Amino acid sequence: MRRASEETKATILDAARDRFAADGYERATIRAIAADACIDPSMVMRYFGSKEKLFAAAAHFDLELPSLVQVPRSEVGERLVRHFLDRWEGDEALMILLRSGVTNAVAAERMQAIFAEQLAPVVAEVAADPSAPASTRAGLVASQILGLALCRYVLRFPPVVEMSREEVVRWVAPTVQRYLADPAVPPPTPR
Amino acid sequence: MRRASEETKATILDAARDRFAADGYERATIRAIAADACIDPSMVMRYFGSKEKLFAAAAHFDLELPSLVQVPRSEVGERLVRHFLDRWEGDEALMILLRSGVTNAVAAERMQAIFAEQLAPVVAEVAADPSAPASTRAGLVASQILGLALCRYVLRFPPVVEMSREEVVRWVAPTVQRYLADPAVPPPTPR
DNA sequence: TATGTTGGCCAACGTTTGTTGACTTCACTC
DNA sequence: GAGTGAAGTCAACAAACGTTGGCCAACATA
Numbered sequence: 001m002r003r004a005s006e007e008t009k010a011t012i013l014d015a016a017r018d019r020f021a022a023d024g025y026e027r028a029t030i031r032a033i034a035a036d037a038c039i040d041p042s043m044v045m046r047y048f049g050s051k052e053k054l055f056a057a058a059a060h061f062d063l064e065l066p067s068l069v070q071v072p073r074s075e076v077g078e079r080l081v082r083h084f085l086d087r088w089e090g091d092e093a094l095m096i097l098l099r100s101g102v103t104n105a106v107a108a109e110r111m112q113a114i115f116a117e118q119l120a121p122v123v124a125e126v127a128a129d130p131s132a133p134a135s136t137r138a139g140l141v142a143s144q145i146l147g148l149a150l151c152r153y154v155l156r157f158p159p160v161v162e163m164s165r166e167e168v169v170r171w172v173a174p175t176v177q178r179y180l181a182d183p184a185v186p187p188p189t190p191r
Numbered sequence: 192m193r194r195a196s197e198e199t200k201a202t203i204l205d206a207a208r209d210r211f212a213a214d215g216y217e218r219a220t221i222r223a224i225a226a227d228a229c230i231d232p233s234m235v236m237r238y239f240g241s242k243e244k245l246f247a248a249a250a251h252f253d254l255e256l257p258s259l260v261q262v263p264r265s266e267v268g269e270r271l272v273r274h275f276l277d278r279w280e281g282d283e284a285l286m287i288l289l290r291s292g293v294t295n296a297v298a299a300e301r302m303q304a305i306f307a308e309q310l311a312p313v314v315a316e317v318a319a320d321p322s323a324p325a326s327t328r329a330g331l332v333a334s335q336i337l338g339l340a341l342c343r344y345v346l347r348f349p350p351v352v353e354m355s356r357e358e359v360v361r362w363v364a365p366t367v368q369r370y371l372a373d374p375a376v377p378p379p380t381p382r
Numbered sequence: 383t384a385t386g387t388t389g390g391c392c393a394a395c396g397t398t399t400g401t402t403g404a405c406t407t408c409a410c411t412c
Numbered sequence: 413g414a415g416t417g418a419a420g421t422c423a424a425c426a427a428a429c430g431t432t433g434g435c436c437a438a439c440a441t442a
Contacts, residue, residue, distance in 0.1 A: 005388080005389070008389075008390090023294065024217075024294035026294070027217055029429065029430085030430060030431085031428085039390080039391095040391050040392080041430085042390085042391075042431080043391085045430080046389090051429095051430065098293065099293055099294060102215065102289065102290055102345055102346075103214065103217070103218055108346050111346055112346065112347075112348060116349075135350040136350045136354060136358075138350060139342060139350035139354070140351075140362055142338075142351070143335070143338040143342045143343075143351060143363075144334070144335055144366070145338070146338045147333075147334040147335055147336070147337045147338015147339065147341060148338065150293075150337055150338060151333055151334040151337060152334075154292075154299075155292055155293075155299050155302055155303060155337075156299070157303055157306065157333060158303075158307075159324075159326040159327050159329060160331070160333070163327060163330070166378065170375065170376040170378070171327075171331055171370070171375070172331075174369070174376070175366045178365070178366070184358075184361065185362070185365070187357060195419095196418080196419075199419080199420090220398080220399070220400085221399080221400060222398085222399080231421055231422080233401080233402080233420085233421080233422085234419085234420070234421090236402080237420090242400065
């Protein structure tokens, strides 16, 4: 079958995203990706150069975080949690990074960059309280959000999977809200 | 060199734990493990049968969670966070599971089992408030604890790495405390 | 009809993987 | 001192991997 070049490239990229999301970097093979795309493995090399470059193309993505300046300060935690739930469930890009970032250095760096460049600025907008730097707050938010995704979508811990979306929001939003806006607990003052 | 059988087996197991913790299941090769243990790869097979069985032996471990019944109810979150920090930093077993559980089904099941059999009972002891089942509370605790470990020890997000141990406790302990003991936020009642 | 370009397939390469079986070397018992 | 069993080495296996280069067929332009 004969297609336009860009069409084939997009087909390969779709298949690659599926495989990287399901298997992680090492277990997702060029051959399997090519089979999914009904194409010869050598085509993958022709269009993307190498497995590493294919991964770089597949892992390119945007958190699409909305600015939170317009949101009432007391609701920023909830808004962020809802946005991330949408993002995890609607797109496999974060799954690619989570599955690959744990064993692949390139993926880990990419993940760091995404959170530094996309999450940190949004957090900085709403982190009015000066008792902790915005970067620390962003790190804490990331720890809860990624841990939730890990348990719910990757490790599939039954109690976490069984929670409804609204239950998740009711439990996790206050945590994120606190990380975003509350003052840091002061260290105990010895005397 | 000639050694007792059990000694060699232990040497192999040590090397295997190091490699699995550093590289995850797929990237840790039998050959590399054998080289670290200064032994022939075929010895690994003789003693453990297969790579899967070697992994099963290496991933066998105990959270060593203390019972929390004697701990004042208001301090259980802090105690749990401190215990996990000790555990992450003192032993690589949790790192093995975290690095491998994301791509390896056996490791993911093992992880599920450990949290169900070891964390859930301890949580059940202190989860007095009946507005949420103890299993849900355990899942939430796992999400925050594993997310913290992911960001701090695996992905190495700079702001999370740079936090001192005490800072981590001051931020995360209240979260875990709330998951353990606080009443669930009631759903909004439409009228 | 010739020609150059381009999408696609095929066969193979060199390497690495888990795994196997035969062989050697030591320590001990009869 | 011959013989047995276990500890350890060596070489090789089949399979899978990323990657390469050559060949074929369809199209566009002349």
